[in-house]
Amino acid sequence: EADIYQTPRYLVIGTGKKITLECSQTMGHDKMYWYQQDPGMELHLIHYSYGVNSTEKGDLSSESTVSRIRTEHFPLTLESARPSHTSQYLCASKTGMVTEAFFGQGTRLTVV
Amino acid sequence: GIQVEQSPPDLILQEGANSTLRCNFSDSVNNLQWFHQNPWGQLINLFYIPSGTKQNGRLSATTVATERYSLLYISSSQTTDSGVYFCAVNSLKTSYDKVIFGPGTSLSVIP
Numbered sequence: 001e002a003d004i005y006q007t008p009r010y011l012v013i014g015t016g017k018k019i020t021l022e023c024s025q026t027m028g029h030d031k032m033y034w035y036q037q038d039p040g041m042e043l044h045l046i047h048y049s050y051g052v053n054s055t056e057k058g059d060l061s062s063e064s065t066v067s068r069i070r071t072e073h074f075p076l077t078l079e080s081a082r083p084s085h086t087s088q089y090l091c092a093s094k095t096g097m098v099t100e101a102f103f104g105q106g107t108r109l110t111v112v
Numbered sequence: 113g114i115q116v117e118q119s120p121p122d123l124i125l126q127e128g129a130n131s132t133l134r135c136n137f138s139d140s141v142n143n144l145q146w147f148h149q150n151p152w153g154q155l156i157n158l159f160y161i162p163s164g165t166k167q168n169g170r171l172s173a174t175t176v177a178t179e180r181y182s183l184l185y186i187s188s189s190q191t192t193d194s195g196v197y198f199c200a201v202n203s204l205k206t207s208y209d210k211v212i213f214g215p216g217t218s219l220s221v222i223p
Contacts, residue, residue, distance in 0.1 A: 031209060037153075043198070043213045056208070088153050092211065097202070098142050100160035101211045106153045 003027050006091050006104035013081055013111055021076045021107045023091030032074040033092040033101070036060060043090065049074055081111040114139045114203050116214035124220045125189045133184040133217045135199030143202035144175050146184050149216070150195050158184070158197075189221045 004025040013019055023032065034047040035058075045058030049068040063085070064078050074093075078085055088108045094101040115138040125131055135144070146158040159166050159173040161182065166173055170189075175182040186193055196216040202209060 033211065040196070040218070042215050045210055048208065048210060050208075058210070090153075090155060094209075094211075097209055098162070100143065100145055100157060101200070101202075102157065103147070103155040106155075108153060 004091065004093055004102050004104045006089075006107050008107060009105060010108045011110070013109070015080075015082055015111055017081050019078050019081055019109070021089055021091075021109070023074045023076070023104055024072050025074075025093040025102075025104075026072060027093060027095070027102070028071065029093035029095040029102075030071065031094050032068065034058070034064075034066060034074070034076050035090045035092065036062065037088045037090060037106075039088070047076065081109075083111045085109060086111050114141065114201060114212055116199060116201055116212055118197075118199055118214040118217050120217060121215065122218045122220075124222065127189060127191060127221055127223050129189050129221075130185070130187045131189060131219070133186070133197050133199075133219075135182040135184070135214055137180050137182075137199075137201050139203060140177070140180070141201040141203045143211075144177075144182050145200045145211075146173055146182070147198045147200060148193075148195050149198060155198070186219075189219075191221045191223055194219055194221050 007022045035043040044060035046062040047066040090106045091104040117136045148156045163177045172185045199214040
């Protein structure tokens with residue numbers, strides 16, 4: 001069973017607010033990822049990290065930012081939320097190359 | 113980059129029926145996973161299957177890496193099998209170790 005956790009599960013917030021989505025894993029995985037997914041649509045990679053102090057942007061451009069100060073923690077921040085940020089955000093982790101990825105439960109964000 | 117295709121895009125089954133979902137990928141891969149996304153949006157790992165065949169209860173999967181496809185079999189389907197099934201791959205040929213998802217197959221099992 002995967003030990004990767006996301007909080008909150010659901011968030012409704014007003015336009016212009018700053019938000020941080022939390023992602024933590026207890027498996028000691030070095031690689032962590034954030035994906036964005038609109039309902040019924042594909043998953044798009046927006047950020048990834050190969051380890052502490054390593055962060056890169058993914059395939060889909062995003063106004064969010066991430067940090068990786070500790071191996072187990074990979075938070076995503078939106079400085080000023082907008083309705084266009086409404087989506088589901090999924091965090092994942094893995095280690096090595098020939099291994100499986102594990103996903104958190106997701107955060108469903110609604111910006112009103 | 114690697115392209116991942118899944119078929120069919122949508123599938124409606126009567127409870128108890130069997131089905132086969134297909135995943136094709138355009139280049140060699142070193143990882144392949146099948147996920148089930150439930151109605152609450154959570155991605156559940158079904159199989160890690162870069163090659164060969166695995167079975168887990170009513171589900172089984174086969175990957176033929178040399179022919180660049182994988183199949184997911186669902187037998188005696190139940191309403192709880194409803195959701196979206198994603199195939200995802202990794203390749204050593206990409207610039208970084210990313211999990212590339214297919215578009216998914218949306219399955220509805222009706223009583």
